[in-house]
Amino acid sequence: MxxxxxxxxxxxxxxxxxxCGNLLNEKKSSITKAAEIKNISPIDIALKDIKNAWIAGLxxxxxxxxxxxxxMSGTDVIGLDASAFIDVFLMIIFTFGIYxxxxxxxxxxxxxxxxxxxLMWQYAGVGSGLPLxxxxxxxxxxxxxxxxxxxxxxxxxxxxxxxx
Numbered sequence: 051m052x053x054x055x056x057x058x059x060x061x062x063x064x065x066x067x068x069x070c071g072n073l074l075n076e077k078k079s080s081i082t083k084a085a086e087i088k089n090i091s092p093i094d095i096a097l098k099d100i101k102n103a104w105i106a107g108l109x110x111x112x113x114x115x116x117x118x119x120x121x122m123s124g125t126d127v128i129g130l131d132a133s134a135f136i137d138v139f140l141m142i143i144f145t146f147g148i149y150x151x152x153x154x155x156x157x158x159x160x161x162x163x164x165x166x167x168x169l170m171w172q173y174a175g176v177g178s179g180l181p182l183x184x185x186x187x188x189x190x191x192x193x194x195x196x197x198x199x200x201x202x203x204x205x206x207x208x209x210x211x212x213x214x
């Protein structure tokens with residue numbers, strides 16, 4: 051936020067200018083206002099989004115393993131076969147990466163999810179499982195945003211708990 055007195059560019063969430071000490075503009079985004087009302091810092095929101103993303107990853111892993119095992123036992127489940135365990139392996143890696151706050155893993159998990167949904171919809175028809183897909187898409191997208199917000203905060207304010 052730019053100070054209206056000295057034109058110094060401050061951090062977005064700064065209340066006072068670090069250059070001159072004057073109060074900054076009271077206009078704040080709705081996200082910042084909501085965070086202040088609930089007494090939640092922006093970093094806490096980012097960490098919550100990251101946690102929800104890796105939990106969604108664990109659920110995806112469980113669902114994929116279950117459907118793959120059912121499919122391998124003889125019941126066709128959206129064309130899954132033993133090769134789906136490659137996806138499970140990738141999801142385990144990406145989920146752990148999200149847990150460790152990796153932006154790359156968050157993006158790769160979102161991309162893997164979208165790619166797999168496209169393949170599933172080609173096999174089973176578009177719209178199959180759409181509500182659940184939208185829920186996972188939401189959590190993975192928020193995970194990407196959360197990891198970037200986390201690292202932006204760490205880069206601006208520093209931390210002794212800096213995860214790559």
